[in-house]
Amino acid sequence: xxxxxxxxxxxxxxxxxxxxxxxxxxxxxxxxxxxxxxxxxxxxxxxxxxxxxxxxxxxxxxxxxxxxxxxxxxxxxxxxxxxxxxxxxxxxxxxxxxxxxxxxxxxxxxxxxxxxxxxxxxxxxxxxxxxxxxxxxxxxxxxxxxxxxxxxxxxxxxxxxxxxxxxxxxxxxxxxxxxxxxxxxxxxxxxxxxxxxxxxxxxxxxxxxxxxxxxxxxxxxxxxxxxxxxxxxxxxxxxxxxxxxxxxxxxxxxxxxxxxxxxxxxxxxxxxxxxxxxxxxxxxxxxxxxxxxxxxxxxxxxxxxxxxxxxxxxxxxxxx
Ligand code: ASP
Numbered sequence: 001x002x003x004x005x006x007x008x009x010x011x012x013x014x015x016x017x018x019x020x021x022x023x024x025x026x027x028x029x030x031x032x033x034x035x036x037x038x039x040x041x042x043x044x045x046x047x048x049x050x051x052x053x054x055x056x057x058x059x060x061x062x063x064x065x066x067x068x069x070x071x072x073x074x075x076x077x078x079x080x081x082x083x084x085x086x087x088x089x090x091x092x093x094x095x096x097x098x099x100x101x102x103x104x105x106x107x108x109x110x111x112x113x114x115x116x117x118x119x120x121x122x123x124x125x126x127x128x129x130x131x132x133x134x135x136x137x138x139x140x141x142x143x144x145x146x147x148x149x150x151x152x153x154x155x156x157x158x159x160x161x162x163x164x165x166x167x168x169x170x171x172x173x174x175x176x177x178x179x180x181x182x183x184x185x186x187x188x189x190x191x192x193x194x195x196x197x198x199x200x201x202x203x204x205x206x207x208x209x210x211x212x213x214x215x216x217x218x219x220x221x222x223x224x225x226x227x228x229x230x231x232x233x234x235x236x237x238x239x240x241x242x243x244x245x246x247x248x249x250x251x252x253x254x255x256x257x258x259x260x261x262x263x264x265x266x267x268x269x270x271x272x273x274x275x276x277x278x279x280x281x282x283x284x285x286x287x288x289x290x291x292x293x294x295x296x297x298x299x300x301x302x303x304x305x306x307x308x309x310x311x312x313x314x315x316x317x318x319x320x
Contacts, residue, residue: 003225004035004223005030005224006035006038006224006226008038008215008227011046013230014041014134020081020134023230024134026289029292037134037138039192041127041130046208048070049126051066053108067098071098075091086137089136097128117202124205127195127211128195131192136148147188149185155197156180157217158196159204173217173221212229215227216273216284228285231287235288236261249297254303258284285297
């Protein structure tokens with residue numbers, strides 16, 4: 001059986017209808033029969049959801065119009081992307097979610113404070129909304145072989161929070177995924193990033209920017225051949241382009257080098273995020289959604305620089 005490829009698209013990659021189309025084209029271009037697509041919330045939505053909680057905690061502030069604005073943004077987005085039937089279903093679920101959010105916010109308003117789990121539940125809606133729309137959108141375009149299955153990561157990824165952050169409970173998470181994906185499934189899994197469930201069954205998140213971690217977790221759960229983190233830059237840069245204008249994209253890096261760069265402040269990929277991939281030796285590509293023809297940066301255990309002689313080594317510039 002062909003191995004899985006896991007794609008993860010960040011918020012800027014699913015910011016609007018044009019972005020949704022671009023992501024679909026990237027997924028459709030791959031002939032691999034088993035691919036998982038982990039999505040973030042649409043750009044700015046997680047911040048807006050957390051902003052609602054802050055607003056509800058603020059005396060005399062009025063939150064209903066802010067909830068309405070978020071709903072409207074998603075309704076408008078869906079209107080241009082899916083059939084009338086899919087749109088109606090999507091809008092119905094969205095309205096139900098927004099009523100639930102308003103109910104939770106009303107409680108926050110009355111007690112003038114929120115709990116962690118309330119913030120987790122509310123901030124996790126963005127990924128539910130982006131994926132619930134992307135799944136029917138991709139299915140209705142009809143350009144891929146096989147099925148499109150929406151996977152709610154809250155039903156799969158079980159974590160235990162500790163001082164080092166969320167620790168994935170691998171055995172139970174693996175069993176959960178096997179239960180949801182039919183044996184022999186071929187097609188695309190559309191997976192909510194960021195959200196998970198605690199061992200006590202309470203909804204949680206994987207922390208800010210947690211969708212990269214989700215991508216890596218699903219890569220490990222599916223024993224993927226590779227994980228591709230799609231973002232809005234060409235790959236890992238050799239320096240901060242604001243300080244060094246001729247900074248270049250690094251072709252390949254070892255896991256350790258990527259971790260060192262992250263430690264020194266480069267926006268590579270968080271070390272914790274990489275851990276599940278590193279433990280299983282799964283290569284991670286960082287690529288640009290807006291320039292998919294570019295190769296991006298490969299992060300793996302043994303980059304070619306280590307195994308090839310200096311003479312045969314292509315220079316970074318020559319690859320671009
Ligand atoms: N949407 C979440 C956040 O903004 C997770 C992610 O995008 O990685 O933190």
